[in-house]
Amino acid sequence: MSETPVRETRTAKRPTKTQIAWLRRGLSEPGGKLPLFNDQGQRxxxxxxxxxxxxxxxxxxxxxxxxxxxxxxxxxxxxxKAVNGSP
Incomplete structure (x- = not known):
């Protein structure tokens, strides 16, 4: 009996809510600079x-x-693209 090969499917990884919140902050910054600190002042x-x-x-x-x-x-x-929900 031969084994059926398992096909690996790759799905595009999406950012988490925390990652999206951080990445979005770069949308309005010059050059897309991302912050070192969150909204509460924590690194x-x-x-x-x-x-x-x-x-x-x-x-x-x-x-x-x-x-x-x-x-x-x-x-x-x-x-x-990830922040805007594009593939």
Missing amino acids: VNDRMVRSCLEHGWAEPWFENPLKPNWLVCKLTDLGR
């Missing part, structure tokens, strides 16, 4: 930022000389 979660980088929704913009371990990022075209 944004590094794992969330790295996840957005891995999915191509954000990209590193420049290094912060005062805080070299902080990622200063900007919104990508793919990030704009």
